[in-house]
Amino acid sequence: MVDATLPDAHRSDVEVLWAYHDMRHTVRPCDIGIGLGSHDLGVATFTAELYRRGMFPRVVFTGANAPTTIGRFPRGEAVHYREHAIEAGVPAEAVMVEPRATNTGENIELTRELLAGDGIEVASAVLVSRPYQQRRVYATVRKLWPELEVVCASRPLPLDEYVAGIGDARRVIDMLVGDTQRIMLYPERGFAIPQEMPDEVRAAYQRLVEAGFTSRLL
Numbered sequence: 001m002v003d004a005t006l007p008d009a010h011r012s013d014v015e016v017l018w019a020y021h022d023m024r025h026t027v028r029p030c031d032i033g034i035g036l037g038s039h040d041l042g043v044a045t046f047t048a049e050l051y052r053r054g055m056f057p058r059v060v061f062t063g064a065n066a067p068t069t070i071g072r073f074p075r076g077e078a079v080h081y082r083e084h085a086i087e088a089g090v091p092a093e094a095v096m097v098e099p100r101a102t103n104t105g106e107n108i109e110l111t112r113e114l115l116a117g118d119g120i121e122v123a124s125a126v127l128v129s130r131p132y133q134q135r136r137v138y139a140t141v142r143k144l145w146p147e148l149e150v151v152c153a154s155r156p157l158p159l160d161e162y163v164a165g166i167g168d169a170r171r172v173i174d175m176l177v178g179d180t181q182r183i184m185l186y187p188e189r190g191f192a193i194p195q196e197m198p199d200e201v202r203a204a205y206q207r208l209v210e211a212g213f214t215s216r217l218l
Contacts, residue, residue, distance in 0.1 A: 004163060004167045005160075005163070010211060012050070012204075013208050017176045017180055020089075032056050032057075032115070033050055033051060034060050034099075035059060036130075038133070039073075042162075044085050045084065045155060047061070047085060050153065052088075058095075059095045062106075066103075076099045080213050096115075105140055110146075127151065134154055139186065139193050142193045175216050180201065181218060
């Protein structure tokens with residue numbers, strides 16, 4: 001049975017990781033908004049909200065499918081995100097789709113190629129992602145597109161409300177643990193810049209690994 005409530009025994013460690021991955025950037029107007037595909041349709045919802053608030057004049061949704069998303073978004077994450085954003089009031093002509101990316105690095109590189117191919121020059125971008133993906137997105141962009149000014153953003157939901165919306169607490173914890181591991185490993189693999197990680201974050205991560213939240217580990 002799927003449980004949408006955080007287990008009390010692990011709440012404090014989950015809260016530590018949740019806070020760590022929030023870059024706490026202040027959203028400001030940028031040249032473009034980039035919504036990174038995932039299982040979380042809230043990314044498209046918040047991207048559309050930011051567009052309506054005038055934070056950017058154009059949107060790129062990027063993402064193909066992963067095993068965790070193909071059932072929900074059979075035509076691809078970016079395609080479904082685009083449709084959702086249009087339903088939420090974003091003009092169709094303002095939304096571009098990058099439908100091939102299967103990881104965060106490809107999200108960035110293929111979006112850059114898409115824009116360059118259309119002759120669109122950008123110096124700044126709002127990167128909209130799941131809340132616990134912000135730090136990894138930031139580290140990836142700094143590595144692969146270092147001249148781009150980046151603002152990281154996510155739908156501003158409290159942890160419990162986010163988990164309830166996803167409907168599966170274990171899935172969220174597994175993803176948090178997996179993203180934390182990637183912050184540690186990806187710099188040495190050349191995928192991202194190094195990020196400082198406080199001891200309390202490392203300790204919380206290790207306890208959650210030992211508790212079995214490991215399905216998203218590399």
